[in-house]
Amino acid sequence: SQVSLQEEFDDLGEEYETLVKQHEVYRTKLAELKKIQSKCLSLLAHQNKKYKQLQASFKGSVSGSSAEVREEDTVLQKKIQERQKSCKTMQESLPKQNSFLLKVIIGQISVSLLTREERYDYKEGYERFKLYTTIIMLIYSLVNLFIVQYRFIDAIYHFMIVWYYCTLVLRENILRHNGSRIKGWWVIHHYLTVLLSGILLIWPDSISYRMFRTQFMVFGVYLNFLQLLQYYYQSGCLYRLRALGEKSDLDVTIAEEFQTWMWRGLTFLLPFLFFGYLFQLYNAITLYMISRHPDCHEWMVLSSAIIFFVLFSGNSATLSKVVIDKLSK
Amino acid sequence: SQVSLQEEFDDLGEEYETLVKQHEVYRTKLAELKKIQSKCLSLLAHQNKKYKQLQASFKGSVSGSSAEVREEDTVLQKKIQERQKSCKTMQESLPKQNSFLLKVIIGQISVSLLTREERYDYKEGYERFKLYTTIIMLIYSLVNLFIVQYRFIDAIYHFMIVWYYCTLVLRENILRHNGSRIKGWWVIHHYLTVLLSGILLIWPDSISYRMFRTQFMVFGVYLNFLQLLQYYYQSGCLYRLRALGEKSDLDVTIAEEFQTWMWRGLTFLLPFLFFGYLFQLYNAITLYMISRHPDCHEWMVLSSAIIFFVLFSGNSATLSKVVIDKLSK
Ligand SMILES: CC(C)(COP(=O)(O)OP(=O)(O)OC[C@H]1O[C@@H](n2cnc3c(N)ncnc32)[C@H](O)[C@@H]1OP(=O)(O)O)[C@@H](O)C(=O)NCCC(=O)NCCS
Ligand SMILES: CC(C)(COP(=O)(O)OP(=O)(O)OC[C@H]1O[C@@H](n2cnc3c(N)ncnc32)[C@H](O)[C@@H]1OP(=O)(O)O)[C@@H](O)C(=O)NCCC(=O)NCCS
Numbered sequence: 007s008q009v010s011l012q013e014e015f016d017d018l019g020e021e022y023e024t025l026v027k028q029h030e031v032y033r034t035k036l037a038e039l040k041k042i043q044s045k046c047l048s049l050l051a052h053q054n055k056k057y058k059q060l061q062a063s064f065k066g067s068v069s070g071s072s073a074e075v076r077e078e079d080t081v082l083q084k085k086i087q088e089r090q091k092s093c094k095t096m097q098e099s100l101p102k103q104n105s106f107l108l109k110v111i112i113g114q115i116s117v118s119l120l121t122r123e124e125r126y127d128y129k130e131g132y133e134r135f136k137l138y139t140t141i142i143m144l145i146y147s148l149v150n151l152f153i154v155q156y157r158f159i160d161a162i163y164h165f166m167i168v169w170y171y172c173t174l175v176l177r178e179n180i181l182r183h184n185g186s187r188i189k190g191w192w193v194i195h196h197y198l199t200v201l202l203s204g205i206l207l208i209w210p211d212s213i214s215y216r217m218f219r220t221q222f223m224v225f226g227v228y229l230n231f232l233q234l235l236q237y238y239y240q241s242g243c244l245y246r247l248r249a250l251g252e253k254s255d256l257d258v259t260i261a262e263e264f265q266t267w268m269w270r271g272l273t274f275l276l277p278f279l280f281f282g283y284l285f286q287l288y289n290a291i292t293l294y295m296i297s298r299h300p301d302c303h304e305w306m307v308l309s310s311a312i313i314f315f316v317l318f319s320g321n322s323a324t325l326s327k328v329v330i331d332k333l334s335k
Numbered sequence: 336s337q338v339s340l341q342e343e344f345d346d347l348g349e350e351y352e353t354l355v356k357q358h359e360v361y362r363t364k365l366a367e368l369k370k371i372q373s374k375c376l377s378l379l380a381h382q383n384k385k386y387k388q389l390q391a392s393f394k395g396s397v398s399g400s401s402a403e404v405r406e407e408d409t410v411l412q413k414k415i416q417e418r419q420k421s422c423k424t425m426q427e428s429l430p431k432q433n434s435f436l437l438k439v440i441i442g443q444i445s446v447s448l449l450t451r452e453e454r455y456d457y458k459e460g461y462e463r464f465k466l467y468t469t470i471i472m473l474i475y476s477l478v479n480l481f482i483v484q485y486r487f488i489d490a491i492y493h494f495m496i497v498w499y500y501c502t503l504v505l506r507e508n509i510l511r512h513n514g515s516r517i518k519g520w521w522v523i524h525h526y527l528t529v530l531l532s533g534i535l536l537i538w539p540d541s542i543s544y545r546m547f548r549t550q551f552m553v554f555g556v557y558l559n560f561l562q563l564l565q566y567y568y569q570s571g572c573l574y575r576l577r578a579l580g581e582k583s584d585l586d587v588t589i590a591e592e593f594q595t596w597m598w599r600g601l602t603f604l605l606p607f608l609f610f611g612y613l614f615q616l617y618n619a620i621t622l623y624m625i626s627r628h629p630d631c632h633e634w635m636v637l638s639s640a641i642i643f644f645v646l647f648s649g650n651s652a653t654l655s656k657v658v659i660d661k662l663s664k
Contacts (some may be wrong), residue, residue: 011389011392011393011411012407012411014385014389015389015411015414015415018382018385018386018418021378021381021382022382022418024378025375025378025379025382025422025425026421026425028371028374028375028378029375029425029428031371032368032371032372032375032428032429033428035364035367035368035371036368036428036449036450038364039361039364039365039368042357042360042361042364043361045357046354046357046358046361049350049353049354049357050354052350053347053350053351053354056343056347057347060340060343060344063340064340078341082340082341082344085344086344089347089351092355093354096354096355096358099358099361099362099365100361110464110502111502111505112441112446112505112506112509113457113460113461113464113506113509114456114457114460115446115448115457115509117441117444117446119444120365121365121369127443128442128443128444131438131442131443132442135439135442158634161537165533172501173439173440176440176441177441177442180441180442180444204494207536207537208490208536208537208539210539305487
């Protein structure tokens with residue numbers, strides 16, 4: 007067996023040599039890529055700056071010009087906008103500087119996904135992550151509601167929510183960094199939820215806490231159920247968009263099919279979503295009532311009432327806006 | 336001014352054309368790079384697997400062989416180890432799969448830093464981040480100790496610690512992913528600290544809390560001061576290692592200078608560190624005493640006593656091991 011080991015080792019030598027050579031080529035290409043990347047980036051930055059300046063000069067020279075001049079202006083402006091759009095497309099395959107938040111959390115490491123493929127993969131991973139966590143939290147909240155009733159076990163649930171939403175904030179910032187159009191409100195929504203769960207976490211086991219506990223757990227169950235529905239909608243959208251992107255961008259039938267599917271999904275989802283928001287309003291009202299109760303001494307009660315109310319308002323407003331925008335398109 | 340705008344726009348056209356061309360080249364190179372990257376990765380994976388198998392076969396065939404055979408074995412094993420080492424070096428400039436923890440937190444996005452330069456930059460950013468946060472927390476804990484005494488303001492401090500250590504866990508996982516030899520204990524240490532601060536966060540404002548508060552704030556001040564000292568040591572090491580790496584790897588004088596500097600720094604730091612660990616032991620003892628007090632009804636007291644004791648033991652053991660390892664080298 008000793009001889010055969012030696013032989014096996016020798017057989018690997020050839021592959022090893024190939025690897026070393028390929029790796030050399032790889033290193034060279036990597037260095038070249040970095041070079042041309044930074045060249046593209048600096049050209050792009052210069053172009054962007056200049057177009058912005060040009061756009062700004064228009065604003066200064068609007069008044070007091072003849073119709074002819076104004077028309078020429080419009081033509082030029084259109085051209086500039088086209089250039090800007092094209093620059094934006096080029097930007098997509100180049101790395102970007104991290105935003106302040108990303109810098110603070112993970113530091114100056116590039117989280118740019120440079121190809122469409124990678125971006126879809128990442129978003130799919132994000133949806134899957136939400137699905138698994140939602141299932142775990144759904145089970146946990148059901149257990150909390152019907153079987154175990156102990157403040158410490160509740161605290162773990164609140165901690166899980168804090169952790170979950172912190173992770174979401176991070177991942178959604180990475181998605182936004184890579185061009186996703188997630189509305190700003192959802193990010194604010196997650197921060198508020200972290201704050202809310204933080205407050206619920208430190209709310210001591212008191213009369214007021216017990217008055218609200220059952221309702222909160224029912225709400226938790228409903229919210230997790232809602233998130234499951236949402237998962238089916240969002241991952242369905244994603245799956246179809248991906249198929250769409252892989253075909254020609256101009257394939258009208260598929261695009262229309264997508265629209266139809268999206269509307270069907272959304273119409274199904276909307277009542278459940280609005281019911282969830284009404285539940286938030288109901289929570290706000292209940293908490294406000296509890297805060298006026300003579301046995302209530304905790305500041306947590308009124309603060310969470312306020313946060314629930316803000317969540318209700320922001321969610322309803324954003325969702326209405328999304329629906330109206332989609333309708334008018 | 337209208338004409339000059341048009342002129343300015345035309346002037347940008349040439350640069351724009353260059354950009355478009357360069358970007359085309361960049362896209363091609365990027366695709367090529369991905370291809371050769373995955374080729375290298377698959378070759379490397381195969382080689383690694385084979386060498387591991389070979390190593391395993393040796394273990395099976397040790398007994399019952401002559402001295403001559405055993406010597407040949409040793410020679411072969413050395414060769415295999417060399418190959419493995421060389422494979423590891425090549426791995427450094429190739430992306431790696433994320434660990435489970437990284438997958439759970441930020442998902443399947445590559446956080447591999449492919450050049451030595453980038454790795455140093457990232458670590459420097461990490462040290463700077465620790466410095467800034469430490470300064471903020473030092474000021475905050477001084478204010479808490481001497482000026483403001485309000486449970487809610489304390490809660491913000493505990494929340495800051497939770498957030499800070501969560502961020503550290505994430506960043507240190509990225510560092511480890513990129514080949515840093517941070518000891519496993521420090522990662523466990525951060526988890527325990529998050530747990531501890533979580534417990535302090537939900538500890539209601541009670542007699543036991545007030546009994547421990549001042550001591551904890553003094554400890555906080557000392558810890559932040561300690562972290563400042565540590566910053567000067569770690570960033571000094573990093574700065575010198577970086578200079579070392581940029582010169583020849585075999586420059587013996589510089590390497591010795593580094594050793595001297597490191598030992599000077601370490602000798603200065605050690606007493607402060609051990610005093611900090613004794614402080615943790617003292618906290619554990621105080622908390623244990625409080626937990627036996629008749630007015631103490633909170634489970635948080637004994638649990639944090641235990642965690643402080645575990646921190647004390649783990650820190651002392653790890654630090655002693657680090658010093659002994661360094662001495663014997
Ligand atoms: C209403 C809703 C279904 C519409 O989804 P949509 O059709 O994808 O909406 P938009 O067209 O505005 O989406 C724009 C982008 O934001 C993303 N997005 C929308 N809502 C999101 C949310 N709540 N969280 C994360 N991402 C979201 C979309 O995936 C899309 O991403 P893309 O640019 O990468 O393709 C969605 O916004 C939603 O589920 N909202 C409810 C959230 C909620 O209420 N959660 C529970 C709180 S009680
Ligand atoms: C004792 C000490 C100064 C030694 O530092 P060192 O000389 O860098 O130690 P090592 O040689 O073992 O370092 C190996 C690696 O781990 C890193 N490292 C060591 N201790 C670390 C810590 N506590 N946190 C983060 N990284 C650490 C080093 O930077 C080095 O990184 P590299 O591989 O990228 O170069 C350091 O471990 C330390 O500061 N420990 C005390 C931590 C502590 O007690 N914190 C407060 C709790 S009360």
